[in-house]
Amino acid sequence: MNIKTFGVERWMNAYEHGAFYNLAETDAKAFTLDELLSLGKKFEVLDELLRVKISYNPTTGSQSLREVISSFYADTGPENILITTGAIEADFLVTNSLVESGDTVIVQFPAYQALYSTAEARGARIKYWNMNIDRGYEPDIEELKSLIDDKTKMIVLNIPHNPTGAVISEEQLRTILSWAEERDFWVLCDEVYHDFALEPGVVPPYGRSLSKKAISVGSMSKAYGLSGLRLGWIAAPDELINRCWCWKDYTSISNSPINDFLATFALKNIDKVMERNLGIARQNLETLLKWFQEHESFFDYVTPKAGVLTFPRVKNIPMSTEELCKKLFEKEGLLMVPGECFEMSGYLRIGFGNDSKMFKTGLSIFSSFLSSIQ
Structure with missing residues (x-):
């Protein structure tokens, strides 16, 4: 059984851990162990955890x-x-x-x-x-x-x-x-x-x-x-x-x-987990939609109904989306996923579930890059 190279996973492996700003994350903002256990009676849960046999x-x-x-x-x-x-x-x-x-x-x-x-x-x-x-x-x-x-x-x-x-x-x-x-x-x-x-x-x-x-x-x-x-x-x-x-x-x-x-x-x-995660995602989506409106000359986009991902089509940028993502990473340490990883050249996958401060900074860096190529 011969299987294709996994495009998006190879891309993430190549760039994710060296990025300073991650606009490619597909998950909700990661919990720390302390934050997770604090959703309950932390020290009681920790005591149970310490007794788990490995x-x-x-x-x-x-x-x-x-x-x-x-x-x-x-x-x-x-x-x-x-x-x-x-x-x-x-x-x-x-x-x-x-x-x-x-x-x-x-x-x-x-x-x-x-x-x-x-x-x-x-x-x-x-x-x-x-x-x-x-x-x-x-x-x-x-x-x-x-x-x-x-x-x-x-x-x-x-x-x-x-x-x-x-x-x-x-x-x-x-x-x-x-x-x-x-x-x-x-x-x-x-x-x-x-x-x-x-x-x-x-x-x-x-x-x-x-x-x-x-x-x-x-x-x-x-x-x-x-x-x-x-x-x-x-x-x-x-x-x-x-x-x-x-x-x-x-x-x-x-x-x-x-x-x-x-x-x-x-x-x-689960209710506490999702209250936290949805709060972050909704705040970031509001930021992203405003950003798309400010940069409408570069993107066709559809507002996502659920999840933490959007897949806009790029326009008026004189390079492939793969080249764009490589330049953003090399010059700014900014990570995004090009549509080429989905057999869809000309698109970008942007994730908005991550840390809100980092997300805003990443979009600001992207804005500066777009201004530089006009």
Whole structure:
């Protein structure tokens, strides 16, 4: 099985750790351990943490963590949850468990490469369901319907969508799931930004809660600001969980018991976690939209409905977006992700979930750079 080089991850590895200003971050602002534990009775929680044995964790994840996660979904118990090393392993396990050579896999596009390159490496035919900026990144499910064929094994949705911030409505999601039930294919719902609704009611219910043909994938990284835990999960029917578990025995085996403990604690305090993260994101989005308006001669953009990402189209800049991002990094230590990492030259992925002071400074530096090329 030959697999493509992972464009965006190689880009981040090359530039992220040397950057002074990060406008490429896809997560909520990272918690410190002290800040996280302070969401509860810190010293009591710390005392529990210090008693955790640093040994192998159950390969499926602890019972307590799977119980908390299963409570998010309708008709779902701990036996329907498999804990993984981030959402990326979850997506990898699902794809390897389901997709065979000759299958059709339809992916909402542009997309995080893990959502389609594994299927492509397994010999699947990949079809793109394109989110178009000229249509406001609004999902057109009639276009999606036209892509479904007799060999369709899986549709891959990202709800909310990375990198555009678009969101499929509940009515649209229910329609897609009804097609899956009628034609017997799966719908992989990567829902790592699910709790990042910038306005109430814009994000549909979890796919797993709506249909047995939906597979929900979650993570501690994006919405929760805890990417360092490297912990995600799959919510799916028992039979598929067992198939994914067989693959997990050959990948990560198990997750750290320390990370399992901290994830359980964070998810039991999810309201406090999201109050903090949404506050930062909303403040930064207000700053970003004002900045876009001030620089409208350089960008076409769509206001994201959820998540912490926006995917503007660049105009009137005499260089490729990859060259632009390299110059900003080399001259200013400013990190952004070019559209080339998504097979979409001419676009930028900008993340607005990070520290607000740093975010404003980064935009100010970008402004000065744009002024210098006019």
